[in-house]
Structure formats: structure tokens, C-alpha cells
Amino acid sequence: MPNIREEYDVVVVGAGHAGCEAALAAARMGLETIIFTVSVESIAMMPCNPNIGGSSKGHLVREIDALGGEMGKNIDATFIQSKMLNASKGPAVHSLRAQADKSDYSRRMRNVLENTEHLHIRQAEVSEIIVNDGKIGGVKTVSGAEYIAKAVVLCTGVYLKARCIYGDVSYHTGPNGLQAANHLTQSLIDNGIEVRRFKTGTPARVDKRSVDFSKMTEQFGDKRIVPFSFETDPESIQKDQVAAGLHILMKRHTRLLWIILTVHLFIQEISTEQAQDTVHQLRIRL
Numbered sequence: 001m002p003n004i005r006e007e008y009d010v011v012v013v014g015a016g017h018a019g020c021e022a023a024l025a026a027a028r029m030g031l032e033t034i035i036f037t038v039s040v041e042s043i044a045m046m047p048c049n050p051n052i053g054g055s056s057k058g059h060l061v062r063e064i065d066a067l068g069g070e071m072g073k074n075i076d077a078t079f080i081q082s083k084m085l086n087a088s089k090g091p092a093v094h095s096l097r098a099q100a101d102k103s104d105y106s107r108r109m110r111n112v113l114e115n116t117e118h119l120h121i122r123q124a125e126v127s128e129i130i131v132n133d134g135k136i137g138g139v140k141t142v143s144g145a146e147y148i149a150k151a152v153v154l155c156t157g158v159y160l161k162a163r164c165i166y167g168d169v170s171y172h173t174g175p176n177g178l179q180a181a182n183h184l185t186q187s188l189i190d191n192g193i194e195v196r197r198f199k200t201g202t203p204a205r206v207d208k209r210s211v212d213f214s215k216m217t218e219q220f221g222d223k224r225i226v227p228f229s230f231e232t233d234p235e236s237i238q239k240d241q242v243a244a245g246l247h248i249l250m251k252r253h254t255r256l257l258w259i260i261l262t263v264h265l266f267i268q269e270i271s272t273e274q275a276q277d278t279v280h281q282l283r284i285r286l
């Protein structure tokens with residue numbers, strides 16, 4: 001017998017942007033929902049450039065908002081700069097992008113989750129999906145606990161067997177030094193789910209005191225800020241914004257060298273075909 005056995009309507013694995021929305025949607029419909037995260041510190045964490053929106057993603061966030069989602073409201077409450085991209089082009093390609101105070105963004109979303117009825121948060125690594133006669137039955141955690149559910153939503157983001165690559169150093173970890181989820185992948189493969197590895201890139205973290213902002217071009221937010229959420233009163237979010245500094249950090253050939261090193265490390269785990277594809281994509285972007 002497992003040490004813990006609980007029953008829910010919905011299990012959501014992951015508390016990033018996707019998992020938060022999935023769990024809130026289920027709980028707000030009155031379904032008993034449990035959301036798992038390897039660390040509560042990673043709830044709605046922004047491991048990369050801390051912004052919401054931009055081309056395509058801005059539209060997506062607003063569509064989620066129209067369905068009652070939280071991301072739009074969360075960024076309206078925590079942004080430090082907001083800009084409508086492509087404003088000089090036609091309205092179909094206008095795209096809202098807001099830079100967040102990443103700590104505030106994560107803290108506020110966690111607060112919303114913690115105060116939503118029918119929603120339970122659990123810090124634990126899910127290691128297996130339970131499948132009975134081809135039908136999902138719940139999940140198991142590394143510690144052997146079982147959570148039985150009618151539906152399981154996987155929103156595992158960038159954590160499954162994650163690796164971080166810094167220059168020519170590569171090691172197994174989740175983003176920001178958080179624990180990776182190393183067990184679930186095998187259970188998915190055993191159940192016939194195809195998995196493949198993706199690579200992403202992030203800006204270097206620099207100490208603000210080491211930056212000479214006088215050598216950069218200031219980039220300001222919009223004078224009249226447009227909210228992400230249709231429910232946010234536009235007047236309530238007109239505030240002073242933080243300017244960004246634009247600077248070309250690396251010469252073209254330095255950047256190329258960095259990309260080659262990264263790809264070199266990356267291809268150790270992917271097929272030749274995938275590697276060729278990646279190199280081809282990078283060449284197009286250079």
C-alpha cells in the first residue's frame with residue numbers, strides 16, 4: 001500500500017504559466033484539483049527574459065484572458081514596462097508585450113493559487129502516470145504517494161531531464177538551480193508517449209552596477225498603456241515605467257562561436273538529423 005493515497009478530479013503536473021492556468025480553470029469550475037511542482041518557488045517563475053506577450057504570445061495571453069485566465073490580470077498588476085509592438089503596422093499584427101517584476105509576478109500568482117477554492121498545491125516530484133487498461137488513473141510521486149484522478153494534465157515545461165549549458169559547461173539541473181524532474185520521462189515513454197529534447201536560450205545575468213547605461217540607447221514603454229486583461233480598468237495601470245537599455249553585446253563572430261559551442265554540447269543528446277536541423281535554423285537566424 002502507498003504511504004499516501006488521495007483522490008481528486010484533476011491532477012495538474014507543473015505550476016508554470018501553463019499549469020497555473022490549467023489548475024485555476026479546473027478549480028474555478030468546482031473540480032477538486034491538485035497541482036504539483038518540484039518547488040513552490042517555481043510557481044509562475046520566469047526563468048528567462050521576464051516578459052509576458054510579444055508576437056504571437058501576446059495574442060495567446062489575451063485569448064486565455066477572454067476565457068477567464070489569470071496571466072493577463074497578473075501581468076497588469078506586476079509589469080514595470082509595457083509596449084505595443086508593431087504599432088506602426090496594421091492592427092492584426094499589433095502585439096502587446098510587458099516586462100514584469102519577476103518576483104512580484106510569481107508571488108502574486110502563488111497568492112491567487114493559494115486562495116482559490118478547490119485547489120490544492122503540493123511540492124513533490126511526480127515520477128509516474130498511473131494508467132489502467134489504457135485509461136489515465138492518476139499519478140505517483142517519487143516518495144511513493146498516489147494521487148488518483150479522472151484527468152491528468154501535464155504542464156512540465158522545461159524541467160523533464162533538464163540540462164543547463166553555460167558556455168562549454170553542461171550539467172543536469174532545472175532552471176535557476178532548481179531541481180529537475182528526472183523520473184517522469186521514462187514513465188511517459190513506457191506508456192507510448194513520444195518525447196524529444198528542446199533547447200532554449202536565455203540572456204546572461206549581469207550585475208546592474210557593472211553596466212554603463214550611458215552607453216546604451218534608452219527604450220521606453222508606451223505613453224498610454226494598454227492592459228492585457230479585458231477586465232483591467234486601463235486608468236488603474238497608467239504608472240511610471242522602467243526604461244530598458246539597448247546595447248549590442250556581442251560581435252557577430254563571437255555570437256557564432258557561442259552558438260557553435262552550445263550546439264556542440266546539445267547534439268551529444270540528439271540525433272544527427274535533429275542536429276543538422278538545429279544548425280540549419282541557426283544559420284538562417286545569423
Ligand SMILES: Cc1cc2nc3c(=O)[nH]c(=O)nc-3n(C[C@H](O)[C@H](O)[C@H](O)COP(=O)(O)OP(=O)(O)OC[C@H]3O[C@@H](n4cnc5c(N)ncnc54)[C@H](O)[C@@H]3O)c2cc1C
Nearest residue numbers: 014015016017018037038048125126157158159175181202
Ligand atoms: C534558460 C531558459 C530560457 C528560456 N527562454 C525562453 C524564451 O526566450 N522564450 C520563451 O517563450 N520561453 C523561454 N523559456 C521557456 C519558459 O520557461 C517558458 O516559456 C515558460 O516558463 C513555460 O511555462 P510552462 O508552464 O510550460 O513551464 P515551466 O515554467 O517550465 O514550469 C514547469 C512546471 O512544472 C513543474 N514540474 C515539471 N515536472 C514535474 C514533475 N515531474 N513533478 C512535479 N512538478 C513538475 C515545475 O516545478 C514547474 O512548476 C526559457 C526557459 C529557460 C529555462
